[in-house]
Amino acid sequence: MRLLCDTHSYVWYVTEDSSLSPAARAAIDSGDPVVSLATVWEIAIKVGAKNPPVMASVLKRIRSDGLADGFELIGIDMEDVIVAGLMPLHHRDPFDRLLAAQARNGDMPIVSSDRAFDAYGVTRIW
Structure with missing residues (x-):
């Protein structure tokens, strides 16, 4: 099963951080995990802002x-950004709204998490 990893789940997985739940790690290990280009962009933004260092x-x-x-x-395709843009602002983070659109x-x-x-x-798997 394909599953979309958000920024922290990807970072925690590859750095073997214990913050990643056992259920999340098992799902990634047994599934077909994907990472959005938006996640790579978010990681780069965090690095540019010098926060957090692990990024x-x-x-x-x-x-x-x-x-x-x-x-x-x-x-990221046009439908992803349109759906994300039209989503209610339950989440103020535009990266997470884009990930929600891609998951949908x-x-x-x-x-x-x-x-x-x-x-x-x-x-959501956690």
């Missing part, structure tokens, strides 16, 4: 080697 090492790895083994990068449009669950995704009618 710099993840971005460096993405730039040199691509995503971690087993992860597929998905782009791609009929994928999203791996995230963020309960705000629940308001968008997507299945």
